[in-house]
Amino acid sequence: MQKYEAAAKLFRILGEPMRLAILDMLSCGELCACDILERLTISQSTLSHHMRVLQQAGIVMARKDATWVYYTINPKIVPDLHNILDDIILPKKNCICEGVKLEDNK
Amino acid sequence: MQKYEAAAKLFRILGEPMRLAILDMLSCGELCACDILERLTISQSTLSHHMRVLQQAGIVMARKDATWVYYTINPKIVPDLHNILDDIILPKKNCICEGVKLEDNK
DNA sequence: AATAAATATTGACATGTATCGATGAATGTT
DNA sequence: AACATTCATCGATACATGTCAATATTTATT
Structure with a gap:
């Protein structure tokens, strides 16, 4: 199963409407968290949570500038996901x- | 948000290692539930649950023959997912x- | 009719996580 | 130094769902 866990984790992260909305927004280019927050009806802490998840999965990249954090989609993730x-x-x-039998620890 | 829910649902379904293992098995062609069960370490009811989920999402198709149910991957789902x-x-x-602001009911 | 085999359904439980408000940390401004 | 702004973190809560055992259903066999 371990073989599929990394892939499953990525898909699970894409399995939230809010995160898809965020990725859709970022598809045109860089946005800061406050820009994204402005267009969604979620709390700031919830947005921060989603950005952390997307970042840790390597789906988006973050760039800090003063008090702002700017996010972009990691371009490498697109072909990766298709593959x-x-x-x-x-x-x-x-x-x-x-034929092989799959054990839980595989 | 409603705009992203269908897509998110599909990704969420792909976000389980067991289901990915099942799809991997089916990638070569048709298998019956008992064939799949033989190679996994899950209970029969859990497998049945996963097959139902995959079916209802249109990811796999089922064909019944006597007491067996044979599953195949719906070939249309592959380009669909990429798109x-x-x-x-x-x-x-x-x-x-x-620019548009997203409300929860959109 | 009785039994066996394959699959589905049900109910219960545990776990993961999306969400929020409150608060903290970092940076810029006055 | 005090304050404002942006983002992160924490703790709590609610909800979805993966999992199982037990049972039901369907079909074939004897």
Whole structure:
């Protein structure tokens, strides 16, 4: 299972409407937290939580300037996500469907 | 927010290691529930739960034959998922980053 | 009809996490 | 030095859901 946990974690992070809204906003380019907060109906602490999650997952990058923090989407994450999805869902060589039993610690 | 809920739901469903393992197994082709169960260390009821979730989301399709149920990945879901991701994370026209405020009921 | 096998459903429980208000920390301004 | 602004952290709460055992349902077999 361990094999799938990293991928699952990424998908789980994308599995929240608020975070998708934030990523949609960032898709055009850099925004500071206050810009994002202005367009959402969530508390500042909730936004801060989401930005931390997105950052730690490597989905967004942060740049601090004085009291502001500016966020951008990590461009590398886009092909990464596509590849992660394809590696699981598309036919491939040495696939687990060929027979091995999966234990919880694998 | 409603705008992102469908996409978030799909990602959330992909956000479980067990379901990714199941999809990985199905990536080569059709398997029945008992085949999948044989290679995982989860209970039968848990597997049944996951298959129902994957089915209702349109990610896998089910075919019943006597007492067996055979599952396949819905091939349409693959490009769909890529498009959903790109529609959010890549730059685009008429993007919400251009200014509108998002209410919870949107 | 009785039994067996494959899958679904139900109810209970534990865990994870989104959310908030309150507060703290860092930086800039007066 | 005092204050304001921006963001982070903490503690509490509510809700969603993964998991299981037990049971039901469906179909085939004897």
